[in-house]
Amino acid sequence: MDGYFGRYLDVDLSDEIIEEYETPEKWIRNYLGGRGTGIRILLEEMDGDEDPLGPNNIMIFATGPLQGTGVPGAGRHVVVSKSPKTESVSDSYAGGFFAHELANSGYDGVILRGMADSPVYLVIDENGPGLEDAEELWGEETADVDGKLKARHDGGRVATIGIAGENLVKFSCIINDKNRAAGRPGFGAVMGSKKLKAVLVKGFENKPIYNEEKLRKTQKEFVENLKESSSIEWGKYGTASGLGALNERGILPTKNFQKGVFDKHEKIEGETLFNEIITERDNCTGCPVRCKRVVRTEFAGEEVEEKYGGPEYETLSAFGSLCMNSDLTSIALANQKCNKYGLDTISTGNTIAFLMEASEKNLLEEDIKWGDSEKIVELVDEIAHREGLGKTVAEGIVEFAEEIEADFAVTSKGQEIPMHDPRGKKGLGISYAISPRGGTHMEGFHDDFREESPEIGVYSLSDRFSWQGKPYATKRFEDFQSFLNSCIFCAFTTNYAGENYNGHLIRRMVNATTGMNIGPGQMLDIGERNFNLLRIHSRREGYTRSNDKLPKRLREALPKGPSSDSPIPKDKMQEAIDEYYKLRGWEAKGPTSDTLRSLGMGEVIESIE
CATH class of the missing domain: 3.60.9.10 (Aldehyde ferredoxin oxidoreductase, N-terminal domain)
Known part of the structure; x- marks a missing residue:
């Protein structure tokens, strides 16, 4: 093939x-x-x-x-x-x-x-x-x-x-x-x-392509779509441009998710990064968007080198607002250390913010102040080397939180929640709770999409605080993203809704490459099959409906800002998940044999029996 x-x-x-x-x-x-x-x-x-x-x-x-x-x-x-x-x-x-x-x-x-x-x-x-x-x-x-x-x-x-x-x-x-x-x-x-x-x-053998001419013609249309949708213009500030926007909506994770507004956000947002420490923009293979940051600066006597790139939005928030840190250069150094040691920046930032709150509440012997930029960098070193506090938290904050009797670890299924607060995105809250991967923002539904997306099957959306229609929209967007994750296609070159929607162009490029004839329905079927595969795996490891929930912190209302007074009540979330399960054809342990058979997955039924 x-x-x-x-x-x-x-x-x-x-x-x-x-x-x-x-x-x-x-x-x-x-x-x-x-x-x-x-x-x-x-x-x-x-x-x-x-x-x-x-x-x-x-x-x-x-x-x-x-x-x-x-x-x-x-x-x-x-x-x-x-x-x-x-x-x-x-x-x-x-x-x-x-x-x-x-x-x-x-x-x-x-x-x-x-x-x-x-x-x-x-x-x-x-x-x-x-x-x-x-x-x-x-x-x-x-x-x-x-x-x-x-x-x-x-x-x-x-x-x-x-x-x-x-x-x-x-x-x-x-x-x-x-x-x-x-x-x-x-x-x-x-x-x-x-x-x-x-x-x-080292690649040395070109993969076979079904229709090269059709692929290149569609590729040209796809690039034009990126230009018309301002995706290439967005690449100037890249993902870092989202920091200020999320702060305006009151859902910028701040002080270990205790707040949604960071008063010093201007010091660490995308425009500041671009104007002060960026040296160039990088790209991935063949991509004109060039959204990757490359920076040079120094902090506390240590040089931040261009070869390690630069911080994206998640990193800016994780080492910035989440830790109450407004020193951009310290965030750039923490990002560099994570890249050279091989550490996930979201989880590392979450871990340090958790330690800061634990210290504030006298649950630690160590004194770790909010916003202490030098301590943040020091803790990155300790975690990577498993030294000091790093030796304990390197196992993850879930076990450590139980050990010190702390109820403010912000995780789902052991995975730290990323830098998007679901109290202002109720559909994303559903995705966080049910995902077999634990808290993930890259396959969840972001309630910011306000335009129609006919091929995905979403024609109208309620506001981001409403629960109405969210289980349905969440499932449909998850299936679409699951399809993209099987193409392994970048979310930042995908326009999900409105007149610049380009899912049909992605399908046409897949069809030109493979000779398949994937239409809108088949696209969502592929995504749904693959989402179910993940759930089958989690079922085999003992996960059930009872594991689909959010941490205590996210059930509390934010104290101020445009998303204040909008907690995620446990009963509302469970009602939404009940509806979601019906839409997916799941029982308490996940997909049923009838559901798998209807998706053309009969050969994996033995995996759930």
Whole structure:
């Protein structure tokens, strides 16, 4: 089938055996690629109850149908595995240039099994795949590993872990291209447990394309759509532009989600970053939006280097407003340290804000003041090295919160909530509560979309504080985003609604690449199948309807601002989730056999019986 090689590289690190894994064409047609095919492979190859940091956990790097084509928005890959945070299968996405090389390597992805006896790295190039000794790379920073491996193998793209992954910090991540992170689920620790330091890929075999002429014609239309929708103009400030907008709406996470307004937000928002410390803008493969930040500055005598990129919105808020910190240069340094150590910035910022509140409430011996920018940077070092307080919180704040009897850890299913407060986005609150991945903003419904989206099936929306129609809209947008995550397509090049909606152009590019004929209905079906695959995995790990809830903090009203006096009552949330479950065809443990059969997923029914 065009658009794919139809095989994954299958690497057993324990026995140093490298084989090929053929992917059935039916899986590709049903689940498309990316997260869908990757999670389907894990359903086939894992039984449940595996230790996320043990040899029986499997990790997959996957591409989708559009990677390797140079299409804007397709410069992304996905990593799927069992998360040490949620203890269920999750997925994580990263942009940059690694995906383009992997998609042109002769394989659609890489399956990693077992656990090496000593540090190794994987090479995939024109000489064939192989495992190499990485003993001298163990302990090295991510950018140094990137440079050394490129020099050793005359180019290629590198995905690697830093010392946080080596130290099995449960919110460590995988860094590719020096500053792009596959973050959130803790996959850096999974790689660290397998003693796999890095993967280097050099593309040498172009993937087959069904209709090159049609693909390039549609690609041109897609770029014009980006221009007309102001997406390219938005790239000037990038995701950082959202900080001021969320503050205006009163939902900028502040002081560990105690507030939604940060009085000093101007000092850390996108325009300030652009005017004061940005040196250039970066992009991913083939993308004209160029939304990535590149900065240079210094804080407390330490230089912030351009090679580690610069902070995006989530990072600005996590180390900024969430910690009551208005020092932009300290945020840039904290971001750099997270990139060189391989730490998820959202989880790290959440953890530090939690420690600040715990200190304020005399639950810690350490004195950690709100807004202490030097302490924030120091704590990043301690967490990555598992030193001091970092040794304890590196396991995650859920267990530590229980230990000190704190009820203000802001998490869902063990995953720290990202920097979007659902008290002003009720639909997003539903997504946070029900997601098999734990708190995630990249597959949830953001209630800011006010325009019609006919292909998604949403024609009218109530305001962001209302519950009316939100379960339906949440499900539909989740299915659409799940489809995009199987294309592995960037949310920042996707226009979800209104006259600039471009989902049809994405489908046409997929069809031109693969020869498939995916229409609006099939698009949402693919997304729904893949969302159900995730839920089947969480079901096998013991998750049920009772786990779908929000933390105590988010059930409390914000004290001031445009979103004040709008808490998320437990009864209202549960009513919305009840309706959501009916729409999905789920029972307490997830999808029923009838639901799976109706989606053409009869072959996985045995996984729920």
